Amino acid sequence: GDSVTQMEGPVTLSEEAFLTINCTYTATGYPSLFWYVQYPGEGLQLLLKATKADDKGSNKGFEATYRKETTSFHLEKGSVQVSDSAVYFCALSGSGNQFYFGTGTSLTVIP
Amino acid sequence: EAGVVQSPRYKIIEKKQPVAFWCNPISGHNTLYWYRQNLGQGPELLIRYENEEAVDDSQLPKDRFSAERLKGVDSTLKIQPAELGDSAVYLCASQHRGHSGNTIYFGEGSWLTVV
Numbered sequence: 001g002d003s004v005t006q007m008e009g010p011v012t013l014s015e016e017a018f019l020t021i022n023c024t025y026t027a028t029g030y031p032s033l034f035w036y037v038q039y040p041g042e043g044l045q046l047l048l049k050a051t052k053a054d055d056k057g058s059n060k061g062f063e064a065t066y067r068k069e070t071t072s073f074h075l076e077k078g079s080v081q082v083s084d085s086a087v088y089f090c091a092l093s094g095s096g097n098q099f100y101f102g103t104g105t106s107l108t109v110i111p
Numbered sequence: 112e113a114g115v116v117q118s119p120r121y122k123i124i125e126k127k128q129p130v131a132f133w134c135n136p137i138s139g140h141n142t143l144y145w146y147r148q149n150l151g152q153g154p155e156l157l158i159r160y161e162n163e164e165a166v167d168d169s170q171l172p173k174d175r176f177s178a179e180r181l182k183g184v185d186s187t188l189k190i191q192p193a194e195l196g197d198s199a200v201y202l203c204a205s206q207h208r209g210h211s212g213n214t215i216y217f218g219e220g221s222w223l224t225v226v
Contacts, residue, residue, distance in 0.1 A: 032213055043115075043202055043217040044154065089153055093213045097142070097206075098167070101153035 002027045002094035006102035009087075013080055013109050021075040021105045023064075023090035033057075033066055033073040034091040038104070044089060047075075080109045113137070115218035117203050123224045129191035132221040136184065136205030143180060144215060145188050146202040154202055160186065161208075193225045 007022040025033065032051045036044040048057030053068035062077045075088060090102040116135040124130050136143050141162050146154035157176065159167040163183040171178065175194070180186040190197055200220040206213060 034214070036217075043117075043219040044204075046214055046216065049214060093215075097208060097213065098159075099144070099156070099215060101155075103153045104151070 002031065002092055002098065002100050004090050004092050004100050004102040006088075006090040007105050008103070010106040010108060013107070015082055015109055015111050016079045017109075019075070019077040019080045019084075019107070021088055021090075021107070023073045023075065023102060025071050025073065025090075025092050027071075027092055027094045029095050031092045031094040033064070034093070035062070035064055035073070035075050036089045036091060036101075038087045038089065040086075047088070080107070082109045082111055085109050115203055115205050115216055117201075117218035117221050119221055120219065121222045121224075123226060124193055126195055126225050127192040129189065130193055130223060131187055131189045132201050132203075132223075134186045134188070134203030134218060136186075136203070137207075137216055140205035140207045140216075141183070142206040142208050142215075143186050144202075144204040144206070145178060145186070146204065148200040148202055148220070150199075157188070157201075190223075193223075195225050198223055198225045 003026045034049045035047040037047045038044045048059040050057040050066035056065045064075045085108050087104045087106045089104045092100045143160040145157040148154045158171045158178050160180045178188045202220045204215045204217045206215040
């Protein structure tokens with residue numbers, strides 16, 4: 001069945017460092033891919049998405065490219081800030097409109 | 112546009128007591144989800160509604176959990192009786208199918224502690 005596997009955390013970076021959080025997926029058909037972010041004490045918020053191969057989603061300096069050939073949707077940011085500290089979830093919307101979430105990657109950015 | 116609204120935000124109850132959570136989805140969203148999120152984990156689907164019909168409740172523990180969405184808008188999730196292992200965040204989400212790449216939008220969650 002459909003599934004998402006993302007890099008385990010926690011990840012700790014210094015401010016202005018480069019961020020990559022890996023996400024790979026397994027799906028039949030042509031899923032849509034998402035990154036959600038969860039700040040402490042809050043629900044999940046959509047960060048970015050891509051609905052077809054080679055699409056690049058971007059928001060708030062974060063980017064992810066839908067790579068069908070490697071079944072990946074890695075999240076990147078060139079220069080992280082303290083305010084980016086949160087938990088990041090990769091997700092897939094596949095056949096039957098079912099959503100599958102990864103287990104989350106906790107990011108802490110230190111000044 | 113208002114987002115997904117959930118209440119209560121926080122609830123502490125003793126085991127064996129009942130508890131109910133309420134969700135008001137984004138206006139016009141016909142699909143509604145209830146997820147459970149344990150500490151340090153991703154959301155796990157409990158039930159999905161298309162309008163007022165529960166189309167996927169395979170992961171809902173039906174011995175103690177129930178849900179309803181009577182008029183295809185608001186929804187209620189109930190646990191009776193609660194157990195210690197039910198302590199988690201209960202997330203409601205909604206979606207306008209076929210729109211915006213099938214994005215689902217979450218509420219802030221209802222944080223349940225069973226003592």
